Amino acid sequence: MARVRPELYEDLLHDNAGAHTVTVAQQFLTKKGVTQLSHSPYSPDLGPTDYFAFPRLKFVMMGIHATIEDTQKSVTAKLEAFPASEFNKAMNKLQYCANERICVNGDYFE
Numbered sequence: 001m002a003r004v005r006p007e008l009y010e011d012l013l014h015d016n017a018g019a020h021t022v023t024v025a026q027q028f029l030t031k032k033g034v035t036q037l038s039h040s041p042y043s044p045d046l047g048p049t050d051y052f053a054f055p056r057l058k059f060v061m062m063g064i065h066a067t068i069e070d071t072q073k074s075v076t077a078k079l080e081a082f083p084a085s086e087f088n089k090a091m092n093k094l095q096y097c098a099n100e101r102i103c104v105n106g107d108y109f110e
Helices: 023-030 053-061 066-081 084-103
Strands: 013-016 037-038
Touching: 053 066
Parallel strands: 013 037
Antiparallel strands: none
């Protein structure tokens, strides 16, 4: 990412998954000067994939029953075909929803 989009390399939004919080990952991010932006302890509605990937993948994969390898290939192809403008729109929506959550001090709302 640093080579392709260096302007986006300073911040990383992650969901506290084990792969993100393991010591070696934390040390690497600290060494690279990456600011980590974490989700609230439980906020599945703020997952970036909820706004971008999953709804589209769910629609195109509906009714397809294949092997794990076929599924991986199909999902990869679908993700690579998504236009950058759609991804940007999803990230703007995520930012809007995160700001709403901040305004209510993390309380749940519909």
